[in-house]
Amino acid sequence: MAAPLPQEEAAQFFRELQEMDASDSIRMDGIIGMRVRTTRLLNLDKINPILGYTVLAYIAYLLGDRRECMAMLEKAFSFGTAGNFWYLCALKYHRHMGMPREGMKLAREVLRLFPDDLDALYQAAIFSTAFAEINLSKAFMAQIDKLSVNGKLDRIKSLQKVSELTSSRIARLRVSEDYVIVRLESAIGAVRNAGYEIRRLDQLTLNDGTFITRLYVDATIEQCSFLNFTIAEKLISEFEDSGIDLFSVTCLPLDYFETEAPN
Known part of the structure; x- marks a missing residue:
């Protein structure tokens, strides 16, 4: 069983990768360097394997390597109970790399495993709304409404509006769920x-x-x-x-x- 998440150095790695993802120009040498450092720490058993392999999945995501990304996510999951950190990453990668059906299974698990985690619920709500799984999207919105969110964040209000607009259109067209x-x-x-x-x-x-x-x-x-x-x-x-x-x-x-x- 893997040690508790996260370790300080690995958490710093992930912050660096997020900055790369948000930058206007992703530096290839920085990404490759991060992969080398993470792999070295994994080989030396100096990084939590769930976090380490999820970081490698993130690097593959940035490089556009879908198969490697999914392989690293699966490897991370094999080391023990995956927390919200793993699900947040997995949902993002499945959505952006065009894997709706596989990602929808993860979204449903979020509702069961993390009913009080706003970040996990929001990410899963984005996923279900993006692929017009409206009933699931409504379930996430209902669960988010139960949480005490001060003033309701603008991002949640915006997503709720999108979900409602799409839901109304689907109801008028009477199309199937998939x-x-x-x-x-x-x-x-x-x-x-x-x-x-x-x-x-x-x-x-x-x-x-x-x-x-x-x-x-x-x-x-x-x-x-x-x-x-x-x-x-x-x-x-x-x-x-x-x-x-x-x-x-x-x-x-x-x-x-x-x-x-x-x-």
Whole structure:
């Protein structure tokens, strides 16, 4: 069983990685150096393995290596009971790397394991709202409402509004619960089949409850135009209803992504 989390040096590593993620230009040498330091401490048994492997997962996330990221998360989880720290990271990586179905299982676990943890509930609410799992999103919002949040943070108010707008639209359209996820998985699959990985994902919700899911990839604007055509072609060929009355999907260059500070 791993020692209690976190250890001071490892916690400092994670703060440095968060700063890298929030910076306008991520320095490759800094990321590689962090990976070397973390691996060395793991080999010397001088860092908590849950935290150490989660840091390695974060580095893989920054580098856009989805398989390595998931492998390191799984390795971290294997060392003992994963706390909210692991779930916060795992939800973020699953969302931004385009893994909705796998991440939804983690979101449901958060509601059971951390009913009084605002940060964990908020991150899980972001995930469920991003993939239009409205009933789950409502459950998170209801649980957050039970907590004593002074003045209700602006970020929570904003997310609640998005959830309500999308919920109303879905109710009017009377679509199935997995309506969005199956179409997003198809769109994400089309991008991957074209040779690109999803590096970030966010959602722009309009006042009528429709929304745009934006997939950010390491590509030029011209390459993204081709990917957008590929996505449209895939959705039209695979579904009688491509989802356009509720949402659309667009690919954008990674440079266009604006860092979401708390997420």
